[in-house]
Amino acid sequence: MWDKIKNYVTDSQVWKSVIRHGYPDTRRNRVLVVLTNVFLHLHPTKVPAHSLKLSYTWCMGGLTFFLFLVETLTGVLLMFYYRPVGEYAYNDILALREHVPLGIMREIHRWGAHAMVITVWLHMLRVFLTGSYKPPREFNWGVGVILLTLTLLLSFTGYLLPWDQLAIWAITVGSNMARATPFVGHEGPGSKLLNPGLLGMEDIPLIHATDDARFVLLGGPFVGEATLLRFYVLHCVFIPLAAATLIAVHFWRVRKDGGISSPTDDFSQKPL
Amino acid sequence: MIETLKHCINALAAPTIFLPLVAAAFFLVLHFYRTITRPKVALGILIGAILFYVVSLFDPNFQHIVAKPDNVPITIMLLLCGFCVWLALRQAAINDERMERGLPPLEKESSETIFVWPDLVYIEFLSAILVGVILTLWSIELKAPLEQPASPFKAPNPSKAPWYFLGLQEMLVYFDPWLAGVVFPSLIISGLISIPYMDTNPRGSGYYSFKQRRMSITIYLFGFLFLWVTLIMLGTFFRGPNWNFFGPYEFWDVHKVEPLVNINLSEIIYVKLLHTGMPAHWLPREIWGLLLVGFYLFALPPILQKTVLKKFYAEMGFVRYNVFMMHFLMMMMLPLKMICRWMFNLKYFVAVTEFFFNI
Numbered sequence: 312m313w314d315k316i317k318n319y320v321t322d323s324q325v326w327k328s329v330i331r332h333g334y335p336d337t338r339r340n341r342v343l344v345v346l347t348n349v350f351l352h353l354h355p356t357k358v359p360a361h362s363l364k365l366s367y368t369w370c371m372g373g374l375t376f377f378l379f380l381v382e383t384l385t386g387v388l389l390m391f392y393y394r395p396v397g398e399y400a401y402n403d404i405l406a407l408r409e410h411v412p413l414g415i416m417r418e419i420h421r422w423g424a425h426a427m428v429i430t431v432w433l434h435m436l437r438v439f440l441t442g443s444y445k446p447p448r449e450f451n452w453g454v455g456v457i458l459l460t461l462t463l464l465l466s467f468t469g470y471l472l473p474w475d476q477l478a479i480w481a482i483t484v485g486s487n488m489a490r491a492t493p494f495v496g497h498e499g500p501g502s503k504l505l506n507p508g509l510l511g512m513e514d515i516p517l518i519h520a521t522d523d524a525r526f527v528l529l530g531g532p533f534v535g536e537a538t539l540l541r542f543y544v545l546h547c548v549f550i551p552l553a554a555a556t557l558i559a560v561h562f563w564r565v566r567k568d569g570g571i572s573s574p575t576d577d578f579s580q581k582p583l
Numbered sequence: 584m585i586e587t588l589k590h591c592i593n594a595l596a597a598p599t600i601f602l603p604l605v606a607a608a609f610f611l612v613l614h615f616y617r618t619i620t621r622p623k624v625a626l627g628i629l630i631g632a633i634l635f636y637v638v639s640l641f642d643p644n645f646q647h648i649v650a651k652p653d654n655v656p657i658t659i660m661l662l663l664c665g666f667c668v669w670l671a672l673r674q675a676a677i678n679d680e681r682m683e684r685g686l687p688p689l690e691k692e693s694s695e696t697i698f699v700w701p702d703l704v705y706i707e708f709l710s711a712i713l714v715g716v717i718l719t720l721w722s723i724e725l726k727a728p729l730e731q732p733a734s735p736f737k738a739p740n741p742s743k744a745p746w747y748f749l750g751l752q753e754m755l756v757y758f759d760p761w762l763a764g765v766v767f768p769s770l771i772i773s774g775l776i777s778i779p780y781m782d783t784n785p786r787g788s789g790y791y792s793f794k795q796r797r798m799s800i801t802i803y804l805f806g807f808l809f810l811w812v813t814l815i816m817l818g819t820f821f822r823g824p825n826w827n828f829f830g831p832y833e834f835w836d837v838h839k840v841e842p843l844v845n846i847n848l849s850e851i852i853y854v855k856l857l858h859t860g861m862p863a864h865w866l867p868r869e870i871w872g873l874l875l876v877g878f879y880l881f882a883l884p885p886i887l888q889k890t891v892l893k894k895f896y897a898e899m900g901f902v903r904y905n906v907f908m909m910h911f912l913m914m915m916m917l918p919l920k921m922i923c924r925w926m927f928n929l930k931y932f933v934a935v936t937e938f939f940f941n942i
Contacts, residue, residue, distance in 0.1 A: 335700055344700040351704065357696040358703055366670060367690060370710045377711045381718065401732045408729060418722030425656035426718065428747050432660075432807075433667050439778075439803050440671040442788040442796065449779035456775045463747060470745050477653070479733035484752065485744040488764025491939065499761050500940040533735060572789040574691040 353562055355570055362571040367441070371434035375462075376558065378427040382465075385420040386547065393472070395543035397536040400474035424466050431462045443572035451564040454557055461554045468546035474539060482542070483534050489525035497523040589642065593830025596821055599925045605813050606918075612672075613801055616793055617680070620673040632665070642832045648820055652728045657746055657819055664812055668804070674791035688790035740824045740837060749818030750811045756826065757920045759931075759941045767913070774910040778803075781907045783898055802911070810917060845930035848872045865935050872933035876942055879916075884908040 320326055332343035342356045361367055393403045407417050435455065438444060444452035471482045494501040495518060502518040520532045530537030565571070595601060612619050619625070636658075639645045649658060678688040697703070731737075744752045754763035778799075787796040821828055823835035846855075849868050853861050862868045884905060888896040896904050923929040933942040 338698075341698045341700045351700070354699040354703060356700075357698055360693045360695050360697050361690040363697055363702055363706060365706075366674060369667060369670070370706070373707055374710060374714055377714060381715070404729060408726070415719065415722040418725070418727045419718055421727040422656070422721050422725070423718055425653075425746075426659075426714075429656065429660045429663060433663060436664075436667060436807065437671070440675070440800065441791055442786075444779040445782070445785065445788040446779070452779050453776040456772060459775075460772055466747065467745060473727075473729055474733045476730040476733060476737070476739055477728055479735065480739055480742040481745050483738075484742045485748055488751075488760045491760035492765045493761055496761070496765070498939050499765070500935075500938050503938055535735070574688055574789040575785075 353566075355566065358571060359573050361573065368571070369433060369437050371430050371437055375427060375430040375434055378423050378430060379554070379558070381423045382420060382427065383551065385416050385423065386551075388416050389420060390547060395472065395540050397474070397539065400472065400539060404473045404475070420469075424469060427462060428466055431459050435459060441572055448564075448568045448572065451561060451568055454561045454564065458554060458557050458561060461550055461557065465546060465550050465554065468542040468550065471534070471539060471542045472546065479534050482538070486525055486528055486534065489528050490520075490523065492524040494518070495524045497525075499524075589830075589832040593833050596830045597828055598817060598821075598921075601817070601821075602809075602813070602921065606809060609805065609809055613793070613804070616672045617676040620669055620676050622673075625669050625673070629665070632662075639831065644834050645831050648831075648835075652725050653746060654819055655725060657816065661812070661816065664808070668808065671791055672793060675793040678790055678792050679794040682792070682794075688792065690790040741822060741826055743818070743822075746815060746819055749822075750814035753814040753818040753822070754917060757917065757924060759939070761939065762942065767917075770910060770913050774914070777906055777910070781899070781903050781910075783903065806914060810914070845924065845928045847931045847934040848875070848929060849934060851927065851929070865937055869933050869935050872931070872942070876932050880909070880912055883912065 331347045332340045335341045335344045345351045345354055345356045389407075392407055394400060404417070407414060438452065438455065467482070467485060471478045490496045491499045493499045494505060496502060497516070497519050499518075502523070503516070505517045520526065526532060528541075529535070530541045595604070619628075636649075640649070648654060674689065678690075681688060743749060751763055751768060754767060757763070758767070782796075782799050784796060784799065786792075793800055820831060823829040823833075824837040824839070825841075827839050827841050829835055829839070849861065849872060852871055853859055853868070887908070888904060892904075899907065920929070920932075923932075931941045933940065935941065
């Protein structure tokens with residue numbers, strides 16, 4: 312009876328149109344599971360035994376990606392309730408805390424972000440300590456470094472959005488550095504060299520507090536409402552898209568460069 | 584008795600003592616990595632650290648800083664970093680010992696391949712669930728911080744950047760923002776990206792080993808564990824109002840006064856040694872500092888290439904060698920400046936404040 316129902320379902324046109332292989336208990340079907348699924352297709356069909364050991368990979372790269380997905384999901388949910396405008400921003404966050412019984416969406420988003428920073432660092436540490444950046448994986452290491460930078464920037468831009476004292480002053484301290492950028496910061500070395508002094512306009516500086524690198528970053532001479540909107544767009548649209556694109560490159564390159572790193576044959580002690 | 588102990592630990596935590604101690608511990612661990620990573624020794628260190636942490640929580644000042652919601656991730660990071668470095672060095676020790684006996688590294692033991700479905704997918708699924716559960720519990724237990732509404736007129740003291748940038752903020756103690764906030768971060772990124780192109784050692788790829796990659800691992804771990812993680816810890820836990828140092832059990836007193844006794848290299852030369860007073864123009868005033876920094880950055884690489892690092896240079900070639908030396912010397916400027924600050928109260932090597940050009 313049970314078998315009859317099962318066969319009726321799995322032999323139907325609908326089932327076969329979705330799942331194109333039998334139950335994955337044979338070698339052939341196990342390969343097909345991975346090959347016919349776009350998400351599982353990120354993997355090869357088989358991997359070396361040592362790469363399954365937690366002691367080798369620490370699972371950190373995978374967890375970083377998992378946390379990226381968690382951040383995307385919780386971030387989209389938070390976007391329904393948050394308006395990046397001076398009058399509303401703080402109150403919206405307050406409402407999330409006060410009016411949502413048992414709400415933990417903002418908590419998951421915040422702690423997930425901190426956790427992602429940590430897992431990215433540890434993933435990088437693992438890749439370094441197993442020498443996995445060595446040829447042919449040099450380029451992918453570079454992509455990874457950019458992804459690390461994007462992770463920090465994602466976290467940094469998100470830090471401003473609650474629009475409380477912690478946020479505004481952390482971003483003020485962090486972005487004050489841009490003031491001192493060589494040549495293009497108004498307190499940076501060389502910025503005075505760019506003054507059109509030769510034209511007799513010494514007292515009209517070319518680089519000043521309202522057109523320098525920090526101004527571009529903040530959308531104003533200090534952290535204000537323009538900064539809030541700017542960081543919101545960077546945080547919710549621009550950097551996630553850039554990161555998602557580079558993650559795709561990163562994963563694709565892992566596959567193209569020969570999968571997860573494995574010991575080369577030459578592990579001898581003799582000096583080269 | 585307890586108070587005396589707390590005072591001792593507070594005194595030991597001062598950057599002048601704490602950082603050299605950490606550096607010494609770092610090199611000791613790397614040197615004796617085979618002994619120190621033995622499970623029993625490592626477990627002892629772990630239990631000691633946790634005991635220290637738990638007992639310290641009874642101190643209100645310690646608890647106040649460590650239990651701040653945004654500081655909890657730092658404790659987690661410190662524990663995870665310690666664990667991961669142990670795990671890597673432990674496997675490196677085992678592999679190094681195996682390879683000395685002519686055996687392949689552990690990763691080479693089995694050359695079989697395993698189906699992704701179900702084995703790998705299963706691991707990924709379980710670890711995602713596990714981390715999801717941890718994240719949910721963490722979020723239920725600890726509320727995300729929300730302070731007073733943003734006000735551009737009330738600066739909190741101390742004002743701190745997000746915790747992962749506190750290493751850079753701590754660098755501001757020693758360097759001006761154009762170096763600590765712009766040049767050094769850019770060099771960290773470019774240096775990291777160029778690692779695969781500078782490391783010409785073909786061995787140690789795909790398995791843990793320390794013996795075969797002593798130099799590269801030492802430099803990387805020094806940068807990561809000492810110049811990044813330790814400075815984050817120092818910046819978060821030990822820096823209070825006015826960025827003054829406070830021990831772990833010390834109250835963050837806004838009125839703590841630290842004498843500003845730091846002086847520039849030019850003042851040491853012209854005022855303290857020559858007693859002539861400072862030259863009016865910046866060029867003769869700062870020429871000695873400029874020469875010193877210029878020597879360090881531009882003369883040292885070619886000198887080393889012809890003497891101590893002759894073999895190294897031959898392996899690396901001109902471009903690799905100079906890219907490496909540039910990043911390495913810039914990285915070492917931080918510990919060198921720290922030492923100069925502690926020993927001679929040195930503020931700037933070069934202080935052309937007229938053009939914001941201070942090193």
